Amino acid sequence: MTDDDPGTTADDAETAGDSAESGTAVRGDRFSGGPARAFLSSLAADDAIFAADLAVDRAHVVMLAEQGIVDDAVAGEILAALESVEAAGHGALPDGEDVHEAIETAVIDRVGPDGGRMHTARSRNDEVATCIRYRLREDLLAVAEATLTLREALLEVAEAHAETVMPGYTHLQPAQPTTVGHYLLSYEGGIARDTERLLGAYDRTNRSPLGGAAFAGTPFDVDRERTADLLGFDGLVRNSMDAASARDFLAEAATACATLSTTLSGLAEDLILFSNKGFLELSDDYSSTSSIMPQKKNPDTLELTRGVAGDAIGEATGTLSLLKGLPRAYNRDLQRAHASVFAVADDVREAAEVAAGAVATADWAEGTLASAAGDGFSTATGVADLLAAGGMPFRTAHEIVAAAAEGIGDADDPATAAAKVDEAAREITGEPLSAHVSREDVEAALDPTESVASRDSAGGPAPDAVAEALAASGVELDDDAEELATRRDALAAATERLETEVATYV
Numbered sequence: 306m307t308d309d310d311p312g313t314t315a316d317d318a319e320t321a322g323d324s325a326e327s328g329t330a331v332r333g334d335r336f337s338g339g340p341a342r343a344f345l346s347s348l349a350a351d352d353a354i355f356a357a358d359l360a361v362d363r364a365h366v367v368m369l370a371e372q373g374i375v376d377d378a379v380a381g382e383i384l385a386a387l388e389s390v391e392a393a394g395h396g397a398l399p400d401g402e403d404v405h406e407a408i409e410t411a412v413i414d415r416v417g418p419d420g421g422r423m424h425t426a427r428s429r430n431d432e433v434a435t436c437i438r439y440r441l442r443e444d445l446l447a448v449a450e451a452t453l454t455l456r457e458a459l460l461e462v463a464e465a466h467a468e469t470v471m472p473g474y475t476h477l478q479p480a481q482p483t484t485v486g487h488y489l490l491s492y493e494g495g496i497a498r499d500t501e502r503l504l505g506a507y508d509r510t511n512r513s514p515l516g517g518a519a520f521a522g523t524p525f526d527v528d529r530e531r532t533a534d535l536l537g538f539d540g541l542v543r544n545s546m547d548a549a550s551a552r553d554f555l556a557e558a559a560t561a562c563a564t565l566s567t568t569l570s571g572l573a574e575d576l577i578l579f580s581n582k583g584f585l586e587l588s589d590d591y592s593s594t595s596s597i598m599p600q601k602k603n604p605d606t607l608e609l610t611r612g613v614a615g616d617a618i619g620e621a622t623g624t625l626s627l628l629k630g631l632p633r634a635y636n637r638d639l640q641r642a643h644a645s646v647f648a649v650a651d652d653v654r655e656a657a658e659v660a661a662g663a664v665a666t667a668d669w670a671e672g673t674l675a676s677a678a679g680d681g682f683s684t685a686t687g688v689a690d691l692l693a694a695g696g697m698p699f700r701t702a703h704e705i706v707a708a709a710a711e712g713i714g715d716a717d718d719p720a721t722a723a724a725k726v727d728e729a730a731r732e733i734t735g736e737p738l739s740a741h742v743s744r745e746d747v748e749a750a751l752d753p754t755e756s757v758a759s760r761d762s763a764g765g766p767a768p769d770a771v772a773e774a775l776a777a778s779g780v781e782l783d784d785d786a787e788e789l790a791t792r793r794d795a796l797a798a799a800t801e802r803l804e805t806e807v808a809t810y811v
Contacts, residue, residue, distance in 0.1 A: 351404035353647050355395040357439040358404050360803065361432060361515065362387055364535040366423050367806045368528050375422050381810040383423045386415040388811065403640075405429045405436075426525035427518055430549040430635045434514040437643045439536060441558055442511050442796070444650040448562060449503040449789055451657035452496050456782050458665040459496070460775060463489040467771045470753050471584065471674040472683060479681030482753035485669055487766035490774050492572050496657075497778070499565040500785050506561045507792060510554040513538035517548030520634035535806065537799025550634040552642050556624045559646050562653045563614070563621040569653070569660050570614035573607040576663060580604050583673050588666035591659065606659050613656040620649040678753035682710045687756040688726060688747060695741035697734075705729045719751040 351358075363384060370380035390398070390411045399414070401407035406429070413420035466485035473483035513536060516522075516529035522545040529541055542548040579585045587604055595601035627642055685706045692702035709729040713722045726747060727738045734740075738747055749755040761767035764774060 351407075352395045353644060354433075354436040354440050355404055356391075357436040358408055358432070359387055359391050360439060360536060360800075361435050361532075362408065362423060363807050364532045364803055365427060365432075365515065367535060367803070367810070368532045369422070369425055370810065371531065372526055372528055374425055374525055374527070377810060379419045379422055382416045383412055383420055384807050384811045386412040386420060389415060403429070403433070405432055426523045426527050427515065428520075428549070430519045431514045431517040431545075434517075434542075434549055434551070435536070437552075438510050438512070438514070438538070438554065440647065441555070441643070441650075442507055444647055444654075445503050445507040445510060445558055445561075446789060446792060448565065448650055448654045448657065449500055449507070449785075451654045451661070452500045452503065452565065453782065453786055453789065455657050455661040455664070456493050456496050456500070456778070458661040459489045459493040460778055460782065462664055462667075462669075463487075463493065463771070464775050466669055466671075467775070468768050469669060469671050469674060470678045470757055472677045472680055479677075479683045481683050481686055482678040482756050483766040484757055484768075484771065485674065486771045486775070489664070490771065490778065492568070493778055495568045495571075496565070497781060497785070499561070499568055502561040502564060504785070504788055504792075506554070506557045508539065509557060511537075511539045511792075512542045513540070514542045514548030514551075517542070517545035520546040520549040535799060535803045537796040539795075546634045550631075550636075550639075552624075552628055552639055555642055555646050556621070556628060559617070559621040559624045559649065562646075562650050563617040566614040566617035566653045566656060569656050570611045572660055572664075573604075573610040576667065577604045577607050577611075582677070584670055584677070586668045586670070587663060588668075590666060591663040607663060610656040610660055610663075613652050617649050617653055620645055675753070679751075680715050682713045682715075682722070684751045684753060684756045685710055687750040687759060690759075691742055691746060691750045692738075697741050701734065705733050708733060719748040722751050723747040 366375065366380050366383050366387075369375040370377050375383075387408075390408055393411075395404070397411075398404070398407035399410050401410055409421070409424055412423060463486040466489070467487075469485040470482055471485050471488065472479050473481050473488070513529065513533035515532045515536070516527045533539075533541055542551065576585065576587070580587055587602070587607070589602075591604070591606045593603050593605035595603065624642060624646060627638055631638060689699065689702040689706045692705065693699040706726060706729070709722075709726040712725050717725070723738075723744055727744070730736060730738050738744065750759070757766050758768065761770050763770060765771075
């Protein structure tokens with residue numbers, strides 16, 4: 306991707322042009338061949354940053370002209386050549402170690418020796434670091450946008466099912482009744498934090514290393530702030546050594562994507578299990594069938610969503626492993642640090658979009674959910690809470706309900722279950738339940754719908770608490786959408802600024 310190139314001076318341009326005829330713009334004859342050349346080259350993988358490199362080249366050349374480092378006429382020729390290179394596409398580039406060298410060689414081929422002046426006052430070290438950040442920030446915004454789409458779907462379905470009672474689980478065992486709305490809000494909260502992480506990663510990625518050269522700066526009077534502005538960066542990576550060598554932003558982006566994918570995997574796993582239990586039916590658009598068993602309806606898209614997490618976690622681990630032992634400043638290992646992060650970001654974005662579609666189109670079986678909501682004596686905690694509220698020590702109440710649970714089956718109605726709780730109370734305390742609470746209140750606590758309605762603490766499953774949570778989450782979603790739009794608008798404005806400046810030379 307790059308090497309320890311200190312930056313081409315204006316006097317070096319003619320030499321660069323001569324070398325392009327016999328070797329490459331950077332290597333000349335001595336290092337342009339040999340059996341390891343293909344191993345060194347990243348040109349094919351660099352298609353991902355082809356557009357980024359062209360933008361960085363343009364901003365750099367405009368700045369060089371504005372600073373009087375390169376003549377306006379030469380800048381115009383280089384910028385026109387870059388337009389031609391862009392029109393021809395990545396596939397038309399000459400051979401080279403990387404996209405940066407290939408583009409420079411292509412410009413020299415079109416302009417002549419003066420084309421080499423485009424590399425004045427920079428190194429491929431700061432150039433590639435800038436290109437990676439330029440490309441990655443778009444990926445981060447795309448993934449963040451996918452989280453907004455998923456959150457919107459979760460909130461819409463949660464609102465529609467705010468009172469749809471369902472079983473809640475811990476350790477995959479029936480635990481307490483809840484609602485579909487409350488359950489989906491639990492994932493919306495997690496995805497909202499993923500949005501925050503992605504936007505934070507974007508902000509730390511969106512800093513310009515350009516102008517740091519190989520790592521020790523440049524003697525030319527460059528304007529780093531100007532190139533940062535033309536490229537839409539929010540500021541600079543101040544230290545030139547840090548600018549050229551840092552890839553912590555890649556690790557952060559990979560980790561943010563891995564964390565999101567882990568959240569998505571949990572959601573996918575739940576929906577797969579719920580589909581198996583008959584609690585919901587996935588849309589045909591998010592299902593598949595067997596090649597041999599025609600009756601099958603398989604949750605394939607969710608299984609793949611779950612699988613993406615493995616790739617994303619592996620990429621985060623791989624990126625950190627690659628970086629952990631590198632000395633300052635630039636090392637060629639870094640050439641392998643970014644391409645797969647781009648790929649994983651794309652995979653995670655698509656997984657989030659698929660999850661959003663699956664959630665939005667699933668059909669929740671309300672009757673089946675209601676029937677299963679009380680399975681496993683899931684209202685037991687509500688009865689214990691009721692007894693404690695009536696003055697009984699909670700541990701005593703817990704003991705009574707635990708003893709009663711051994712004899713209460715899923716087929717028992719609230720009255721039958723209440724009688725068994727009363728029997729356990731008499732055995733343990735010598736007193737009937739009526740000494741603390743009424744039989745009617747016990748029967749109500751044993752009803753899943755009533756149990757849910759009683760849990761109206763902030764963030765709880767009661768309809769009023771869910772309504773409050775939905776309202777708050779909606780405001781947060783709107784705020785995050787505005788934050789995303791602000792960042793996209795800033796990048797669009799920078800692109801327009803750069804195009805306007807380039808037009809004055811071409």
